[in-house]
Amino acid sequence: VKELKDLGYSDFIPKEGEGCHFSVSVPGTVHGWETALTGYGRMSLNEVLKSAIHYALNGFGVSKIVSNGWENGEEKLTYRPSGLELLPNGKAPRHGDYVKLPELGRSLEIIADGGSEAFYSGDIGKKIVDFIGAEGGWLTQEDLDSHHSDWDNPISTKYRDIDIWECPPNGQGIAALIALNIVEGFDIASMGYQSVEAYHHLIESMRCGFMDALQYVADPRVSEVPIGPLLSKDYASQRRSEIKSDSANPSISYGNPMGGSDTVYVTAVDGDGMACSLINSLYAGFGSGLVVPTTGIALQNRGALFSLDPDHPNYLQPRKRPYQTIIPAMATRDDEMWLSFGVMGGFQQPQGHLQVVSNMVDFNLDSQQALDSLRFKIDVEDTQNVMVEDGLDPNIIRDLERRGHNIMLQTGIERVGMGGGQIISRDPESGVLTAGSEPRKDGAAVGW
Numbered sequence: 001v002k003e004l005k006d007l008g009y010s011d012f013i014p015k016e017g018e019g020c021h022f023s024v025s026v027p028g029t030v031h032g033w034e035t036a037l038t039g040y041g042r043m044s045l046n047e048v049l050k051s052a053i054h055y056a057l058n059g060f061g062v063s064k065i066v067s068n069g070w071e072n073g074e075e076k077l078t079y080r081p082s083g084l085e086l087l088p089n090g091k092a093p094r095h096g097d098y099v100k101l102p103e104l105g106r107s108l109e110i111i112a113d114g115g116s117e118a119f120y121s122g123d124i125g126k127k128i129v130d131f132i133g134a135e136g137g138w139l140t141q142e143d144l145d146s147h148h149s150d151w152d153n154p155i156s157t158k159y160r161d162i163d164i165w166e167c168p169p170n171g172q173g174i175a176a177l178i179a180l181n182i183v184e185g186f187d188i189a190s191m192g193y194q195s196v197e198a199y200h201h202l203i204e205s206m207r208c209g210f211m212d213a214l215q216y217v218a219d220p221r222v223s224e225v226p227i228g229p230l231l232s233k234d235y236a237s238q239r240r241s242e243i244k245s246d247s248a249n250p251s252i253s254y255g256n257p258m259g260g261s262d263t264v265y266v267t268a269v270d271g272d273g274m275a276c277s278l279i280n281s282l283y284a285g286f287g288s289g290l291v292v293p294t295t296g297i298a299l300q301n302r303g304a305l306f307s308l309d310p311d312h313p314n315y316l317q318p319r320k321r322p323y324q325t326i327i328p329a330m331a332t333r334d335d336e337m338w339l340s341f342g343v344m345g346g347f348q349q350p351q352g353h354l355q356v357v358s359n360m361v362d363f364n365l366d367s368q369q370a371l372d373s374l375r376f377k378i379d380v381e382d383t384q385n386v387m388v389e390d391g392l393d394p395n396i397i398r399d400l401e402r403r404g405h406n407i408m409l410q411t412g413i414e415r416v417g418m419g420g421g422q423i424i425s426r427d428p429e430s431g432v433l434t435a436g437s438e439p440r441k442d443g444a445a446v447g448w
Contacts (some may be wrong), residue, residue, distance in 0.1 A: 001308055001316055013316070015304040016076050020288040021137035023301035025322065026147045027128075029280050030111055030119040035149040040274070049112040056105030056296075059098045065442045067095040068413055069262070069285055076289030077298075082131075083291045086298060104296025120144040124295055131292050132299070154330075157181055157231050160361050162338065165330045166353075169217045169225045170314075173327035176350035179209030180357060181236035182243070189362045194374060194392070196399040197245070202358065203376055203386055203405065204243045206351050207252050210380045212239075213350070215254035216313060219321040223313035229257035248404035250384035262286060263326060263344040269424045269433055275340040277328035283346070329353055336428035339367075344441070345419035348377050352419040360425075367423040367436030368445075375418045377410075389415055415440050 004013065004022060014020045034045055041048075062070070070092040077083035084090060085103045093099045110118050119125060125144045132139040154165045157177040164180060166173025182205040191197035216225055229235055235257045242252065263281035281300070282288075288301035305323040306316035314323050325346050331339035339360070343352025352375065359370040377387040383406070388397060390411040397407050410418060420441035425434045435445035 001310075004308065004316075009308075011308060013304045013306060013308070015284050015301045016289045017079055020079075020290060020301060020304075021132055021135035023304040024132055024137055024139055024288055024290065024299045025303040026139065026143050027300060028147065028149065031116040031147055031149045034116045035151075036276075036278075039151070040276070045115055046112040049108050053105050053108045053112060056101045056108060059100040062093045062095060062097045062099055063442050064095045065416060067093060067097070068416065073262075073286040073289065076286055077291065079289050080291065082293040083289060083298075085291050085294075085296045086286065101296050103294055107295045107297055120147060124292070124297070127292050127295055128297075128299070131290070135290070155227055155231065159184055159357060161333065162357070162361055163332045163335075164353075164357060165332065167324075167327050167329075168220070168227065170219045170321045171324045171327050172213050172217055172347075172350055173329065173353070174217060174227065174230060175206075175209040175213035176327070176329075176353035176357075177209075177231055178212050178236070178239070179205045179350065179354045181231065181233060182208055182240045183354070183358065185237065185240045188358055193359075193363045194396070196396045196403075198358075199376060199388075199396065199400060200245070200248070200403055200405070201243065202354060203378060203400075204248065204252075205240075206354055206378060207249070207380075207384075208239045208242070208255065209350065209354075210347070210378065211252055211254040212257070214323075214380070216257075217323050218313035218315075222317060222320045223315075225313065226257050232257070246403060248400075250404070250406065263346070263420075265328065265342040265344045265420065265422050267328075267340040267342065267422050267424050269337070269340055269426060271431065273337050273426060273428075273431065275330060275337050275424070275426075277330050277340045277342055279326045279328045279342050279344070281326045281344075283325065325349060327353070331357065333428065337426050338428065339423060339425050341367075341421065341423040343419040343421040344438075345377075345417065347380050348417070348419040351375075351377055352421055356421060356423065367425050367434050369436075371421045371423060371436045371438050377418055379408075387418065389418060 013023050015023055074092040077087050088099050129141045152168050155168045156163050156165045159180045186201045188198050239255050262285040265279045267277050269275045283300050283302050286298045288299050290299045302322050307314040327349050328342045343349050355375050356370045359365045359373050374389045374392050379385045385406045385408045387408045387410050401407050420438040423436045437443045437445040
């Protein structure tokens with residue numbers, strides 16, 4: 001922290017450009033893949049990566065959504081020469097281009113053949129450490145060698161008659177659970193689907209959930225996180241009492257429970273009801289923008305989510321995990337798997353969870369209808385503006401503004417930022433699976 005402050009970074013860790021090497025933390029994805037496959041998989045890592053290797057080496061067509069995201073990250077990737085490994089012909093590919101990423105393909109081959117050890121302790125790991133060290137960053141070979149994946153117990157709350165399950169802190173899934181507990185005390189169904197009353201109460205409940213998460217979520221191995229008190233129904237009642245039905249409170253603070261956008265989501269469910277809810281991310285688009293030379297690997301910038309406030313539980317420290325935005329989720333009904341779902345989108349993820357669950361539980365929508373529904377998004381990092389989508393009744397927008405919400409209308413390609421969800425629902429009696437795929441992004445629901 002002293003080094004950051006001496007360099008002029010007194011309030012934040014840079015996500016990109018000058019100083020972004022400080023935001024690079026240990027990449028956990030490869031060990032996570034391997035651990036999950038070892039515990040529950042039916043395929044080897046080599047088999048799983050086969051198609052990805054093929055497309056990286058031999059080429060793939062670029063969709064409109066992917067092209068837009070790539071173009072947004074073009075300047076970031078030019079910060080260092082190695083970023084050109086992800087910019088074929090020196091620029092972001094356009095819609096319809098056919099692209100090969102040979103350096104990344106070869107790195108995936110090394111991982112497929114040698115597993116996580118080849119990544120963390122082999123040539124790739126050495127290149128990562130040498131590159132970040134040359135930039136002036138903190139990542140060491142010891143950091144990579146000591147990395148391991150954990151099997152964590154999920155946290156949950158009951159919403160109506162459904163149990164919603166999220167990853168525990170240091171993940172932000174608790175924000176969705178806090179919001180659901182608050183919303184449970186409102187009769188959302190009687191307010192009406194996509195009504196101003198439903199929007200207002202969901203937005204205000206989500207504000208409370210986020211303020212609590214941003215204040216209390218940290219690595220529980222290092223800092224105490226009051227999960228039980230935060231998820232208690234009594235605490236939800238306390239927070240609910242702070243919500244006014246006729247006015248917004250964009251500056252609402254966190255409570256006292258003690259009484260004193262580069263993400264990929266995939267879900268799969270087999271015939272036996274075994275479900276996997278999986279999410280990978282570099283945090284920001286192309287992460288830090290730093291590409292390890294000759295590997296095609298862009299390094300994430302999760303370290304930017306640490307706090308530099310020494311009194312905050314998420315304070316930057318060694319051997320500590322930062323606040324984490326990626327939160328795959330599940331829902332059970334009477335102890336039977338009902339939903340495997342997730343919504344990509346950084347700080348939109350718990351907001352998407354709240355809205356998807358409410359759509360399916362309060363309004364009895366199916367998986368696809370729940371994803372097709374218009375969404376809101378609170379800018380929790382900065383302005384507290386509320387983004388809504390083109391197509392929402394203008395009268396509802398005006399009424400929300402009268403209540404004090406600063407509304408920003410999202411149109412066209414901007415709607416990509418409203419989140420990207422995938423859902424598989426399972427009928428516990430028949431075992432029939434029904435899937436839905438996000439209309440705002442690429443993706444598909446596939447049965448085989």
